[in-house]
Amino acid sequence: MPKTLSADDIQQFREAMRRVAENAFATRGAQGVTMRELAKELGCSAMTPYRYFRDKEEILAMVRAAAFNRFAARLEAAARSIPPDAPAIDHSAVSQAYVAFALDEPHAYRLMFDQTPQQRDAYPELAAASQRAWHLLEAHFERLVEAGVLEGDPRLIGYAYWTSLHGFTMLALANQLPPSAAQQQVDCAGDSARQPSREAVFAQILRMLWRGALVPRA
Template sequence: MPKTLSSHDIQQFRETMRRVAENAFATRGAQGVTMRELAKELGCSAMTPYRYFRDKDEILAMVRAAAFNRFAARLEAAAGQAPDTHPSAVSDAYVAFALDEPHAYRLMFDLTQQDSGYPELAAASQRAWHMLSSHFERLVAAGVLEGDPQLIGYAFWASLHGFTMLALANQLPLPRAQQPAALKAPTREAVLAQIRQMLWRGAQPQRT
């Protein structure tokens, strides 16, 4: 008869599974990972994970929720430290998270999963979107930007996501630190600055 699991036992196993599963899903794809393989990597029996999770999809939802929460926390910290008239801190934090945690970032946005069956995942993804939305609501309310704050937020998100995915695919110029000093070429930082400038100017109130 299996022993009764304490809340600490459950939390510890789930966190260990999260770390193992994040790497497995990112490197082999969600369809390329089985519960049996995850159990083997954890060094436990094939049935042990079922004491903690319904199935593989629940594990994937946990991994993605944790990633969204780390992502949202990074954006929230940046927004809290920067004045409302300066958008670069949030966009820099967005890109920095993706480059620091590429596996997690790809799992967040490359997969389709029904949020309705996983309230923690739904709450985590909404936390990230709410942060961006409220950030631009403040800027519009202050008269710094003009327009629908949700549309502006989506435009920034879509643009930053495109930049980030190109950076992760090594399809953008090298960062400044990796370029020879004599090379006269755009840098990855310059591309991001150009995106921010174009979006920012496009959303500023029209002066007459």
């Protein structure tokens, strides 16, 4: 008779599965991974994962929800770090946290956004996690519009902001952007020394985004 699973047993197995599955899904694609392969990588029997998950889609939803929550926590921490008396247009901390998360956790970031959307009703934890970061960004721009710093629809501004940062981030992950300033110092004899650094490109994107939404000065 199977052992009765405690809450700790379930949590420990799910966390072990999350780590293994995140790497597997990100490197081989969701369609290229089977439950049997995940069980083998965990060192358990082929049927053991079914004691904790209905199927592979539920595992994918768990992995993505965990990634979204870590992402949102990073953005929330950055937002809290902004002093109340900071210049109204100096909110680069959130933008920097966004890109830093993707560069620190590329597998997680790709799984968050580079997947066919899963049914929200079937995976409420994933739905809640995916909205957590968006709600922070939306509230952030609502405050700036209400304060008269930016003008326009906060939700539209938020989407423009997100798509711009996502494009930069995906190009950075694909090594399609100029090298970082630190790398250019190492490669100072090559052509990269004459290119703008990755950081300079990022700073220019932020300047252009903010300038486009700033309330015109009289």
